[in-house]
Amino acid sequence: MTRWIAFWSILAKDMRSYYLKPPNISWGLIFPFAWTAMFLIRSGGSVEDVLSLLPGVMAISILFGTTSMLAVTITFEKKGRSFERLLLAPIPLTLLMAAKTAGAVVFGIANAFVPVAVCAFLVDLSGVAWGVLVPAVVLIALSSTFVGLFVAVAVSEVFEAQTFSNFLRFPMIFLCGLFFPLERLPLAIRPLSYALPLTYGVDAMRGAVIGTQSLPLAVDLLALVLFCGVLFGLSLRNIRRKWIV
């Protein structure tokens, strides 16, 4: 019980201090709109094309929603030494970092459903496999958050966190099959695509929303779970090695 009081308090504080600030809420709303509009204009498509754009816009919204805040806030707290307070608390490091990342996960999931809510007014969503879409969204949010955590632990300055995040985010967007189908990517680059969590997330969501999927659903979900485990495990190891010296 003691541990859960700490968990919920950390989550609630982070939500209040970082994620529920007006600039973040407006960013979380405007960002998916902007991406949808951009894709629509570029494709010159009609409203019916919105459905095919939905998985990509959701994936990007989650990726940016999770990584942009988490990497910066943890680096900021580490630099201001308030993170030491958390390390001094009698809660296991795994639970502590789960609490620190939970806010980003919730924020990422909320961001993902903004374009869904918009689409609900424009197109028929009755064909969407929600039982697949929701777990896929949760797993993308988790894996993207852990990318952000990995970045936060790897750097010591806030500007480094932003630079390193972009260094990982932009290749992910271009190589995950969102802009170019994976089959059309050069053979030499294709393995890189399969080394990115977003590739599996986008594939799973495409299957759930428009019914076209290049990999079996089980492979997509399993790959995402593996990415989550590896990234979270690596981040915890780095915290133990770098922050508790």
Next chain:
Amino acid sequence: MSIRVSNLSKAFGDVQAVADVSFDIAQGELFGLLGPNGAGKTTTINLLTGLARPDSGTIAVGEVDSSHDVKAAQSLIGVVPDESNLYPELSGLENLTFCAALYGVRKRERTARARRLLDDFGLSDAANRKFAGYSKGMKRKLTIAAGIIHQPPILFLDEPTTGIDVASARQIRQLIAALNADGVTILLTTHYIEEAERLCGRIAFIVRGSIVRVDRVSDLLQPLHERHVAVIELSAPDGWPTEAIAAAFSRCRFGTALAGRLRVESDERVPVGAIVRWLEEAGIEVTEARRVLPSLEDVFVEVTGIEADSMRRDREKSGGRS
């Protein structure tokens, strides 16, 4: 609840920050760790609190072996770091309730405790003001309150009065004494010799990562009771040669003239009047001369070989005025 530290060592690369340190702190004791900047005080606290891992040695907090179960040990301790590290965006009240929640204190109880502490520390009026807007002294007080809100039996205080005004420092010293009177075991690190002398029952001198002496303040001062000391404020430049005056007063020991101050020691009463006359005849203006009681500062200088002035410079560098 007691603390037992045995053969604790920690190196950062080639720098031996803590070297084979051992000491015990009895339940309810206020124990001081005194040394200049860079002596290893903060590293020792970090090792004791689980923020750093020792290379060797053991730490027992009560019955808990901290090297095996650091989280169990952390539940028994409160920590006040050398810098106020609360959340700038939260109010004083929010900071305290959040810190209490980290230790599993339930909502109603943590709010009640936070309000009580804000009252005790004279911060009730600033309870809903953001921590970022607090003065240095208020920040320090709230940081101490955050360290004790979960009512730990052991408290680590790292340089609690460094860099704050005299009035706040005085108030904080009173709060520390009151906590100790309530039975809290306290480890206090400081480079203020007077603070350690005033507050602590026992003191360890730490220099370059090693503890060179641990004793009760009264026992540390005992050998100096037979010693007589005088301080003379004069117009002589730093390093003014004292050979001639030392030859004239062979029973006295003269220190180095530094910052317009000359220290004289003797095993018998210092002939202050005669010394002053000698100085004035030598053309040196004397503005003040007084006999002083030997202090912990004298013990520190004798034991560590570090001039108290270097501690003062440390204090000035760290912005201390208290």
